[in-house]
Amino acid sequence: MDTYTILKQLLTQIQNGSLDVEQGLEKLRDFPVMDIGHTRIDMHRSLRNGFPEVVYGEGKTPQQVGEIFQRMEDQASVLATRVSSEMAEYVQTICPEAEYNALGRTLIRVRDEIRPLEGEVAIVTAGTSDLPVAEEARVTCGMLGTRATIVSDVGVAGIHRLLDRLADLRKARVIIVVAGMEGALASVIGGLVSQPIIAVPTSVGYGASLSGFTALMGMLTSCASGVSVVNIDNGFGAACAAWKIINLMQAWG
Incomplete structure (x- = not known):
């Protein structure tokens, strides 16, 4: 209860x-x-x-x-x-x-039945190494009653992989983008879709990635308008923000 x-x-x-x-x-x-x-x-x-x-x-x-x-x-x-x-x-x-x-x-x-919300969250990772943060976001979404699917390993190093899944991403109400290295994936997706985007920098990458700080700065200075950014590796926080957006959308009809 x-x-x-x-x-x-x-x-x-x-x-x-x-x-x-x-x-x-x-x-x-x-x-x-x-x-x-x-x-x-x-x-x-x-x-x-x-x-x-x-x-x-x-x-x-x-x-x-x-x-x-x-x-x-x-x-x-x-x-x-x-x-x-x-x-x-x-x-x-x-x-x-x-x-x-x-x-x-x-x-x-889970103690009580979780009330599902209408609408889905797409969680997109640049690489397989970003999956732990994406999984944290997916589980959190589920606990909040938000359906979430993961689209993995579609980073900018092979942009054709992302374009293949673009139609699926455009069906989601909110998109969470999880990326390390330089964090460019959030800007790329931000220029291709109309949905709210929540970017999650991860501590994945070689030395100059500075344990996620480089991706954080890249996402904060994104040239794609309307990209929101949470803290490094904060899949939980991204999921909570996505839930609030979808919950308000449902309340407003």
Whole structure:
């Protein structure tokens, strides 16, 4: 049951008298934040943003992430990003239903049925080496109810590969472009389609790529108008931005 449903049920109980005001206040006292010591879980995020809090696994211990998954078991579906195989293995010992994506380093547990949105996200990678970031974006899209497909290895080094898939890309409502090296793919696609483009620079490339900084600068200075850029390797952030665009499109009809 998501936070919106929990809160709606609580208010309905107060309205119909099955719960008095004092009892309602007691239930609400700890409702916005679940404090488990090492982590304060934001339980109201789905009410504000439309999607629940996501766990950033890197830097946390397997035990900390495992406890977060346990404590949120009755509250909401959970997505954790940047999860190592060792961390996933530990969490799955206490939450066997958690699903690990080794390539994207994501760990999910789906509690309630995810409401699908109309429209699809196309996630385009310049090379196969960009797939881990693309997978993080794809899994995040799925958890938010957005259908996403990956079009892989269509970088500018062989531009004919991209042109072969152009008709497919134009069917998507939002396009996420994932590229390292010089990050030119975002500009190329930006000049060929009318959809919103969210560019993700990756830390893929030789020394002068500066661990993604060169691609970031290239995407920020793109000559293609309307290309938005997220941080280096931030597939999660790109997926959230794509979801917000599609969600608004659906709300406006």
